[in-house]
Amino acid sequence: MAEINLLKSLPKGKRSVSARKSQKTLNHIKISRKYGKEYFDGKREYGYGGYYYDGRWKSVAKDIVNLYKLKKGDKVLDIGCAKGFLVNDLIDLGIDAYGLDISEYAIQNSMKSTYGRLHIGSAEKLHFPDNSFDFVISINTIHNLTKLQCIKSLKEINRVSKKFSFVQVDSYRTLNQKKIFLEWVLTAKYHDYPQNWKKLFKLAGYKGDWYWTIIKWLKKLKYLKRKIL
Numbered sequence: 004m005a006e007i008n009l010l011k012s013l014p015k016g017k018r019s020v021s022a023r024k025s026q027k028t029l030n031h032i033k034i035s036r037k038y039g040k041e042y043f044d045g046k047r048e049y050g051y052g053g054y055y056y057d058g059r060w061k062s063v064a065k066d067i068v069n070l071y072k073l074k075k076g077d078k079v080l081d082i083g084c085a086k087g088f089l090v091n092d093l094i095d096l097g098i099d100a101y102g103l104d105i106s107e108y109a110i111q112n113s114m115k116s117t118y119g120r121l122h123i124g125s126a127e128k129l130h131f132p133d134n135s136f137d138f139v140i141s142i143n144t145i146h147n148l149t150k151l152q153c154i155k156s157l158k159e160i161n162r163v164s165k166k167f168s169f170v171q172v173d174s175y176r177t178l179n180q181k182k183i184f185l186e187w188v189l190t191a192k193y194h195d196y197p198q199n200w201k202k203l204f205k206l207a208g209y210k211g212d213w214y215w216t217i218i219k220w221l222k223k224l225k226y227l228k229r230k231i232l
């Protein structure tokens with residue numbers, strides 16, 4: 004069990020936090036939480052503003068294989084796989100990868116290479132037998148559930164993983180980061196400081212690794228500066 008920055012090779016995202024703050028309404032939250040077309044491929048105010056494959060997960064897939072010493076044919080599950088980009092890149096490395104997501108839209112619009120490998124379902128109740136996977140990963144997904152469901156999801160991750168697992172969740176280290184996060188967030192139902200997340204991991208008996216998605220003040224300033232110039 005360790006804190007590991009597994010997504011360090013991804014390009015750093017730019018988010019206009021202040022723009023979302025001024026637009027965000029309860030209706031935006033309601034629509035984005037349907038995880039439909041609006042969330043993935045609609046306007047930025049509802050979510051991604053276009054969720055396309057651009058190869059960015061290839062380096063993450065390589066890091067996963069190296070760090071967890073996965074061999075060709077090992078089984079991996081990505082919970083909250085969306086359109087299956089990471090699943091595709093793991094398959095390319097010889098991994099027997101599968102995904103699960105609550106979004107019918109994402110799975111219906113997934114990559115061809117992942118057909119038959121992505122399941123519709125919810126993280127807190129996985130329809131896989133115990134110890135089915137050599138590695139289970141869930142990126143920016145379980146915080147979209149309530150605290151109780153988060154605990155259930157962590158238990159489920161433990162149950163279906165034979166060896167290793169990794170979760171990345173929304174967090175903040177300072178009051179200022181929390182303020183920025185609250186201005187930005189649409190879907191997350193449970194979010195907390197790292198020390199409280201770690202308590203939750205312990206409560207759930209979670210045995211895997213973890214990392215945090217934190218929107219930093221510096222990024223906001225840089226982005227605003229860029230917009231003004």
Ligand SMILES: C[S@@+](CC[C@H](N)C(=O)[O-])C[C@H]1O[C@@H](n2cnc3c(N)ncnc32)[C@H](O)[C@@H]1O
Pocket residue numbers: 038082083084085086103104105106109124125126127141142143144147148
């Ligand atoms: C922020 S996206 C992350 C997608 C992908 N893991 C990534 O990092 O690009 C959150 C994903 O969680 C999925 N999701 C939300 N609630 C879920 C649930 N209860 N069970 C499984 N997936 C869920 C959404 O449909 C969406 O694909």
